[in-house]
Amino acid sequence: MPQVVVGLDIGATAIRMTRIEASLFRFQFLDFSEHPLPAQVDLPWEQLASSVLQVLFADRGIRAERIVASLPGRYVSTRLLRLPFSDRRRIEKTLPFELEGMIPQSLDEVVLDYQVLATDSQGSRILAICTEKKLLEAHLAMLRGAGADPYAVLPPFVALANLRREILLAGTEPCGIVDFGERETSLTVLEGGEFRFGRSWALGASTLTRALQESLQVPAARARDLKEKEAHLFPTLTPAGDSHPEWIANSLRRGLEPLLVGLRQSLMSVSRSWGIQIPRLFVCGRASCLQGLCDYLAQQLELEVSPLRLSGPVGGHPSFPASETPSAAVSVGLALHGVRDAAASKLNLRTGEYTYVSEREELKKQALSFGALAGVLILLLLVRFGLQYHLRSQEYARLSRSVDEIALELFPDLRSIQAGAQRTSAMTARLDQEKKQAALFAPLAPDAPSALDVLLEFTRAVPPEVKIDVREFALVEADKVRIEAETDSYNSAEQIKQNLLKSGLFQSADIAEAKDSVDQSSVRFTMTVQLSQRIF
Incomplete structure (x- = not known):
């Protein structure tokens, strides 16, 4: 665009x-x-x-x-300046020290x-x-x-x-461009279209206005009008040489003298530095419209001077x-x-x-900075998660090894199972099984009877001469036990019930069902016993 x-x-x-x-x-x-x-x-x-x-x-x-x-x-x-090398990095390091004095x-x-104007086998020429x-x-x-x-x-x-x-310009002809401004004058030297030299002086058209003002003893506004509308550096000469136009021309020439000195010195410096002669000057600037200025400069500087004309793009x-x-x-x-x-x-x-830095570039710069910061944060988070994963993996591996060692120590027969999750799962199943078995022998509360106590008391309630075959001994509630058994007669079942009630451990005992076996040789019964205290 x-x-x-x-x-x-x-x-x-x-x-x-x-x-x-x-x-x-x-x-x-x-x-x-x-x-x-x-x-x-x-x-x-x-x-x-x-x-x-x-x-x-x-x-x-x-x-x-x-x-x-x-x-x-x-x-x-x-x-x-002239430096004995052309490497840009060396120039940037050396130039400040060269300019310091x-x-x-x-x-x-x-x-x-600075600008590197030219390089050759002897180094580089630099304008700073x-x-x-x-x-x-x-x-x-x-x-x-x-x-x-x-x-x-x-x-x-x-x-x-x-x-x-x-x-x-004809070919690579060197030339100078002089901008004659109100308060300053600038000189630029070109050779073959390349920039060779430039400088400015704090001398301009206002210097000529002051020269006229002092010479003719007129106000500044009047001196400016004379300079711009009437003055000519080559007026018509009179025998006495004291006409008003001649007074004005002589005053202007005296005012131009410092500028001429500066131009001569600068052109001489360029000639010595570059080994070239400047045959032509182009003059521009508002004050360049002073009548006779180009001819006067040509006469004093001994070179061709003409108004600047632009004819390019x-x-x-x-x-x-x-x-x-x-x-x-x-x-x-x-x-x-x-x-x-x-x-x-x-x-x-x-x-x-x-x-x-333009607004768009500033926004782009801020966006890039934000993106870079976000990228750094994401990277730090990834590193943090990676470290946590690594540490936890190591911790899990240590725990897994410890669990395997404990599993083999408790259950040596688990050695045939693959280490890791499978061996841990087998050990957990074995522990659960043993925990259930241990629960039968230990009360869940300090003063409560255990399941083993109940079974022991039931065994004591069976008379020595009575034969009994316990098919099921189950805890149906926290204070109730159901017993399914087979004995030799109804009297034996009733005697067992009475003995249980006498023990003091049971609050009640009921024979819910009693019947003869198929061959009439035994009696099968179901008894529900309620304990005086809850097992758990």
């Missing part, structure tokens, strides 16, 4: 925005807009910029899946990123950029407060390098406002930084602890 990428150039006097719609393999220009900051308002620049951003993103709800914002170049330090701040106070953490934090807070959380934060000179495919789009190129250049470069394969470098000051 196509995404809208917004390049947000947050300048000293205006916010410029370029929108590009990008898909996986292509992108196209959507629109460019410029939004001036409130003038004649005595508020800090951050508050003015924040109010305009609030209107654009929070109030108007401008669609933006990815935002690339600028950080004023005056807040960013650049260093060009080159920047005034402590390394703990800055955010650092850094800014103070407190400045980056304040800048991000301003953007987030307005609803514009940027994916990347770049100085203008990094954004300008992304215009490499928008500029018509963005500048060549029918709806791109070519007349706005000087102002749009940085915002176009910022937007291209967020497009796949369009960026000239991977530099981004939102790195380390400040790395951008």
